[in-house]
Amino acid sequence: MNKNLILYAAILVFGVLAPFIFPAFKVQLSILCVLIVLALTWNIQGGEMGYNTFGNILFYGLGMYLCASVQVGMFFPLAEWTESGGEKTFVHTPAQFFQGMAVGLVVAAVVPTIVAGLIGYAILGLRGHYFAICTLGLGVAAGEISGGIEIIGAGQGFTTPPFPDVGGLEARGEFFYLLSFGALVLTFIAVRAIYSTRFKLILNAIRDNEDKAEAMGIQTMKYKIIGWMISAFFCGLAGGIMGGLVGYIDSTDVAFDGREMGVFMVLMAILGGKGTLWGPVIGATVFHIFKEGFWTFFLGWQYVALGVLIVVIVIYFPEGIMGWLREKFPERFGETIDEADRKAQVELK
């Protein structure tokens, strides 16, 4: 326990100081934080609950649009803003910007949670691949429909309010980094807290055998919906931050980007090892480093690499890094190995 506390403190200190140590990578580090948040929230469904969703992108995109809309709509008419480059006519003062951002992030987190609660009863009743395809459809439908709504920019996109003139580009990077790192810390603490309660055991019971869990008297639907709402809360928050960070929202390429973000979160959690606390964090970090390297040096071939990567990870590496480590060093995970049994298994092979 004591050792863990030192580890967490070291990570926290390093996290806060990171943008000052590596000033050139501030934006990358912020994106990394958002990716880790997404991987952690996907893991609640895909890893612990056994419900492989492609639809968490819905909450992410929703949060992105909501945060930007609230930030604009609190002070200026939204329709005029999106009509034709409103950000040139209306300028947020610093106070307005930060106020709008704060309220926007709250809305961006709360509304997706409510949406998840409302649609949860209908959607989470589906099992297995029906659930996967249904959520895939949900994400794409949201992207297509939001691409047709005029007030949030329709097909031409939505420019989020530009960062006010306090300290220039440096301050912008630090602000968004600290915001996304804060979201990451919040998510990690929340996820860690719920994983240490009975809630996690219930989720695992649902994953292992839902019918038996129900027969044991667990109201599975209730816990599934609560799990999804927790995911939606942090996905929405991450989306709101990402919208401000990117500065431009497009319905299918940025917000409801099932082809990128929607797959990334699944891939990161699987790469790190689903069903573990640290797996998504490690997976997201490895994936982000790989992705940035590839995006820089093989520009244009990134989706080819992504497709190959998905196939390779899914087929040859479904247990992920944590699963591999667990098999290599079981003692570290608190598992005791019967030497005689292990020898017998080797002989069998």
Place this chain on the structure above:
Amino acid sequence: MDFMVFQYPMISVQACLDGILLGILFALIAYGMALQWGVMNIINIAQGDLVILGGYIAYFMYLYGIHPAWGVIVAPIIMYFVGVGLYKLVINKVVDRDLFISILATFGISILFMQLMNFAFGADVVLANSGYGTTFLFDSAVVLPNSKIFSAFISILFAICLVIYMKKSKLGRAIRATAQNARAAKILGVDTEKVYAATFGINAALCGVAGALISITFTIHPYMGLPYTIRSFMIVIVAGLGNLPGVALSGMGLGVFEEFADYILGTEFRIGAVFLLLVLILVYRRFKLSRKREYLK
């Protein structure tokens, strides 16, 4: 919102006929999906990308001066080998595993195909002009391009040929036996590995035919694959596995729905309406099944 379609009955007739002709094409793709789902128990997200690839084969024949209708014969032959190759490389490793693994792996293939097609053929929306002219019905109130009628006719022809092939030929019987019980088929001497490869190849060939027809009648674009996958998935779950008339009917129903959605909601919401319909169908199905489960209690 635009309710022109109800004020002028002839537009409804137009939408229905368009939808039915389009739906027959969807049904052909869905038939391939039902085949592989039933036999191999995998869901292929790359189905739509195979369709688009078939379309590009016909388009390239058109570019080199060959009439694109010949693509209906060339595309399935090429696509059969693409399908078998895909099976040998990737699909054979996911057949016996969790369905989600197959969904995610084929999703990866889908992204890969999308991007490779984007490199090879460019990101423009293209169509192969067949030069078949148009038919006018009811005093020119209803306009039907002959290419649509041609494509529906060819789809029906291929579907009938395939049904007969599955009933009569040795491979067809082996495929049906594997679908019923893979283990028993293996014991009785069916090489299931070969059957799986052939099934995936036939599915890809069907996609090739449908793609060639789509490139003649509509337009193709490297990123347009996923909606075709979703449509065929939807048709299969509405009709049920192994219910051929059901597949044809629900395909046509989906086509008509899409045309009406196009008229009423506007073209920009067309794909959104398809995906939303999928969600609604699945949710309806979930409540229907849960009622059945309550009876059992």
